[in-house]
Amino acid sequence: MKWWQCPPRRYHFELCREFLEGKKKERILSMEMDRLCAFLKKHYLFCNLVGISIFLFFFELGNRGFENKDVSRYAEMSREMIQTGNWMTTGYHDTIYLSKPPMLMWLIAIFSSIGHQVTPFTARIPSALAGLTGVLMTYYFVQRFFHRRTAFIAAVILATTQKYFWHCRIIRTDMIFAVCITLALYFFYLGYKQKQRYYVGFYFSLVITFLTKGPLGILFVMSIIAAFLVCRKDLNAFKRMKWRWGFGLFILPIGIFCLILCVKIGLEPLVATLKREFLTRVNDPISHSEPFYYYFVKIWSDFLPWSLFIPFVVVYAFKRWRDGDELGIFMFCWIVVIFVFLCAAKAKSSRYMLPLYPAISILMARIIDDTLAGKIVKPLWVRLFAYWIIRIMAALAALLLVVCPSYLWNYSWIGVILSLVVFTTGFKMFLSLRQRYKLIHMSLVICIFTIILGWGMFIHGLTRYYENESLGAKLTCTLEKELGGLRAYDIREFHIANSFRDAINLNLNVSVPLIKNIHDLKTFLGTTECHPLCIIEKHTFENVKNTIMDNTLSTLDVHTKEYQVTLVFKRNHQKIY
Template identity: 55%
Template sequence: MRPAIYEEKKNPFSISALPPMGIIQLRAFIKKHDLFSILTGITIFLFFFELGGRSFEVRDTRRFAEIALEMLQSGNWLILYKHDEIYMNKPHMFMWLIALFSSIGHHVTPLTARLPSAIAGIASILATFCFIGKFSSKRTAFIAGVILATTQRYFWYGRTSLPDMLFTTFIMLALYSFYLGYKQKPVFYIGLHFFTFLAILTKGPLAIIFIFGTIAVFLILQRNLRAMKGMKWRWGIILLLTMTGLYFAFILKVGFEPFIATIKREFLTRVNSPINHGEPFYYYLVTLWTDFLPWSLFIPFAVIFAYKKWREGDDFITFSFCWTILIFVFLCTAKAKHTRYMLPLYPALSIIIASLIANTLKRPVMNFLWLQVSVRWIIFVMAGAGIILLVAVPVYLVTYSWIGIFTSLITLLVLSGVFLSLRRKTGFANASFTMCMFAAIIGWGIYIHCLTVHSKEVTFGTKLTDVIKKELGDLNGCDIRGYKLGESLWTIINLSLNANISLIKNTDELKTFLNTSEHLQPVCIIEKNTFLDIKNNLADTTLHTVDICTKKRKVTLIFRRERQTNPAAHPAWQDIEEEGNHR
């Protein structure tokens, strides 16, 4: 007989051959929640893929990262500073989160600056799936999640260092909490007040208009304003007092008049007479078509569908419709307009479009047959356009044309095989819509990769850091300052060097700085054109200069090595002229 231990090792049904309990539970969860798991994978890919690959210099906003950097360096998390001046234009929440993520390495990077928006984007899409799943099918929830994740503006602002995605997520969670409290358990009203509190801390009192304005319009249409009495206002009062205490402490530090002036400028002035971003009332009627790509063609039919459902008494679609209309009308009325201001509207619009598409794909009996036919034809056209774009991409991106053509042919065969397989299993319309979603997901991934490659080619900050390390060694041994730098360039330098460098205002101060005899090596960063204007005032043969040039930015480093013993040595700026001649 063989030993029992030998049989136990060879027996595939023995306890030792079974996978760990955690893996079994994970497999069971994925099988039970397959659509949720797929959506999670899609959103992680879309919002985290090469998130830190682009520098701050390519189509991004740097001011909030700069504020978080100064917050980390000063240790003051109550008063916000930008270039050593008090910053009051936006509340604290977004900068707090950037500083929190950056505190791990004590360095604000493109990744840590974008993490709050990316995490908020993923959370909002998964929360949308769970919310819709309670009042509609999981299929509708999945479609809404994919639409929201692949909408052009929503996808883009989920990958930037701007507070709008975080603001949108808190507004969305507050409205979801209200509807859950209204339809299921009143305990969810606590979430309404809590997320309203966080939204105000992110972007100010506009959250109150968006959230409670939507609720008021919905309850008026429902003829149920009495429901407001049960919305657990006690929790709202507690959070309001908490916010009042925070802002009272803030006002004691900065003063009452500057605080009121900021509220007036950032809220009232933007609505009535904005200093910037002023646009005509029809601005969003034009930009919405590009901002909501590739799903824009569904918008007119979604509005008709939502109106039809409202007339039929569908509370879920009516709530989403009220959400959409109120924010859209308010933003069109306000004179200050920007594409990112429309972001809080997109979750509701995605819910309506997803319901329309899901309703169409399962072939229900519709009063408006033309509506169903129109939606189906839009799906077919989008599927065809998406496949054509995916097939054409390799030819456009690959350096060698024959390799690109070969890759495109392989792509065409694979996509055709997938489409035919899906068509046999799910039907022509369902297979077409699946290809639409697939093309949108892969298309945005390719787009982000192209931006990352472009960013590496034009990144000034990386070149600046590399040159300083090459010429002077460790950055910690240098006292680096700037001379009359523009605000944008100053911010890029601060973020690249992970420092808050001070500015030198005139040539006398520059000479004094370069002649300091302290332990740290003095280094001055100056724009090249500015240096050429003042070089005659720096007649010092012991100074050295190095140019750092990209397509958009040209600066000169001025620093001092050991003094030269030969007084006839060429001046410092001769290196620049010779380098320019070589170019």
Template identity: 30%
Template sequence: MQERFSNLWNHSLGQVGLLLVFCFALFFVNLGRWDLWNPDEPRYAQVAREMIQRGDWILMHFNGEVYADKPPLFFWLIGLSSFLWKGFTSFSVRFPAALFGTLTVWVTFLIGKGLFTHRTGFLSGLILATSFQFIYLSTRANMDTTLTFFIVTSLFCFFRWYRKLPSLDSSSIYGFYIGMALATLVKGPVGFILPLLISLTYLVVLKDWNGIKKMRLLPGMTLCMAIIFSWYLPALLKGGETFLRETLVLHTMDRFAKGSSHIRPIYYYLYNFPIDFSPWILFLPGAILHLYSKEMKNDRKEFFFLWIWFLVVFLFFSISKGKRGLYLLPLFPAASVLVGKLWDDYIASSFESFRCKWVTIPLYGWMGLTLILGAVLPWVVSMKFPSYLHYSLPIALLLIGGALSLFFLNRIKYCAGLFFLIVGMMAIGSFYTERMVFPLVNHYKSARFISREIISRIQPGEKVGLYGGFGTGPYNFYTGIVPILELSTKEDLLRFLNSPERVFCLLKFKDFLALQRTEEKLKIQLISRRSVGGDDIVLISNY
């Protein structure tokens, strides 16, 4: 079997084919088995649907109002996917994220191959595809895999150009600027800030001032801005001063400097990132030590590029007031190639014996962790959700069996088998969770069920309101009603419920109880009560 793996690693085309098949099975198969869940999926789907319904592909709208939170490229992709797959379904809305997740794995392979060897690229692609957060975001309607693809492609073009210096061929550097522009059209200025910071920091650390001069910054940034402003200027003409203020100040500078949402401490990513990059985070310290080893002296420039890429993204988002785990996704390919190179050298047995501990020590840590999780999981499920106990048993068997198999393979020093077993454990575990467990909990996570109650009762001209600030997106999407009135104060709620005509209102159950206690004379009817994404939501009417 080792000989088969060795033959496989010597054929780049076969490796790319395997990566694509692997990603297809992991990201695309049964992608629509569960509904669109909060916080982002139904909102992004609704923005794309309103774009198509209005026929306005320049100025995005949500719940009938101008949506200045994000640029349009990801919504264009969802819209095109809805044409391709005949409507707005869970599958069609998630399709762009899965597609660009797969493409990011492919570009990561190219980076690993370009910096080191095609085997490093192959292992790096598998590492990225099986990291916890990357799997999750590649099967959700989030724009971060799309953003990551364009940032990674931009950096790939930069380093490809840089390695060719002093060649007169400068075509790759324009790919760098085009990638930045498209990343910006996905998620705003971070799309060009990160690649520019990474590339310039790298050249400054190397003290390569001549390289900075040859980057063609002026024509390159002119090209980048021309692509961005081909959308932004028409949107600005339509949206006016309010759109300018919201895009540049509220959703860019204020969000970074003041944190309009998701405010977390500066050390947040120190404990969040290790979870998101599991299980490969265990091997990252060894990969960094490998960077500074004597044997890597000839590859030091390549390692520095990856290390600077990692640090710039990590520090940039750590400084930002607003933080979410998914913001760090653009550094995952760099971390994957670092760990991929470590595993490639470990499998090739190019280490001195004591340096094998850079892999074997975290490997024993992973074995211990999976054994504990496998033993504890059924007990926890039996205590909290006894009716779902039998669904936890396959995961428990996978964890315990995987840990024991890793121990055996480590004893016989089958290094390639160790790597592929970890990949298999992550792939099987995530596939089972998303295709079996997610549909089971969909009843408690989705807004579709309570939305059906609205659709079955509401008549033309009747209004729906929402009180409690938990977002209209899921209810817009699953009812098709635009707008749903957002009632920000209790006075607004009472005025709405005292309307002479029949109205419907969504609010949290605790707010409903408080309303009953304080407004005894108010005539309201409880129609339905459902769990939606962890919130206890009720539908009421004044008739």
């Protein structure tokens, strides 16, 4: 018998082997933890940015209903897309909707297909993810050419800007459209300056841009690139943009999409839609007609709380252009081309400026970072004003941090005491950190922290305010608790506006048929083949109740502060569970 076959020795050998394997696993785990800690230490700004962005864009994202100033039309089209299985031609209340390409509806339908229902959360996920992508790509782009601190400041400014932040949380095409334009310009510049493989991302971004809002985004991108290359006197760069396979990446999916549309609906409606949306809106808009100075006024409120830096961004961008700074010239062309086009177009809306915000944020971050680093900023007075603006914003932020606890506690003694504690703790922390870091650094940190906290409080307050104001949710609850649920009735609508219909259909997750005249309404309510229930707006019901009501019918009002509807149904109907 060998020595390892001896039972006692074999037993001890097994113990030693298990002990050594346990030590090896511990070493591997320790090495992995060390690598994770090293990564977090090296990329702590990026990790902080991810956490900040997720909080800003996803905090209570689905807690507001569809009626609260969102465009529920896109959500309703996505619901119909899932229900009918027709993913190529977008339908809206039994009509073909061609005003916008289907990219947003596709994305909503993809996320909603998991639960087979379009919810406020799944409908807003595409905009939130687009906003997150824009912020993270801004960080990646800027850190390729500047310090990571500059990239972090640029991304945080973009994420906390009022208009950008809000459009990441609503159901519109504008955020996806703006981010795709931004990505196309980022990828172009990276391909122009570094590696040509980035042009793949450039052409892919153009495809998504076209499928989101038509050819306007392509016009923006190519005009900016042309202006930049003219300023740089480098038109030969067009030849280096990999046009051969670039056209394949772009033309093939767009051509297939347009061909399928032409087969399904015909060429004439498609051309008429392009003419109406692309030309008529610019020259002779039906809505959103504003004077030429509209954007000069709106940008101050839309870029809050960083608006005070805007005049210095203009001066700084012009100076960078005069000095021949290549990235400065690119940002200058980016801002000027889009802004001039928007001012020249007669159709105007503040959300159309969203593609400008990344460029403005990058230039603003360069001014702030140069101020933090004590570098010479030309003109010199730009640095001086930037220094004092940061201090003023920090003072206002500190004041808000003291006042907010009292406000949250309804000015009770608990709130006052909490405010005093916050003030004392913050003042001591400020004094201690002032000795270790520069004062201007701490001022910027206070500004960023307060802005993030403020947006979180705003969203929470808005959610609490509207939590009982969702007509669709109240209607669903009433049908379930008071009338026996959806299975108990044959539900129809009478003279309901599209916004009402969208809210009702989305919350009930069915396409409720619409009754268009009084005769059909009386016939429906008088039927004995089913248990009829009709949803009528309150003011419309007051006008027709003498015509339709009889002894067999009952009514039930469902209302919020903004909306009122009346349910008309058979009186003697029993609940069915």
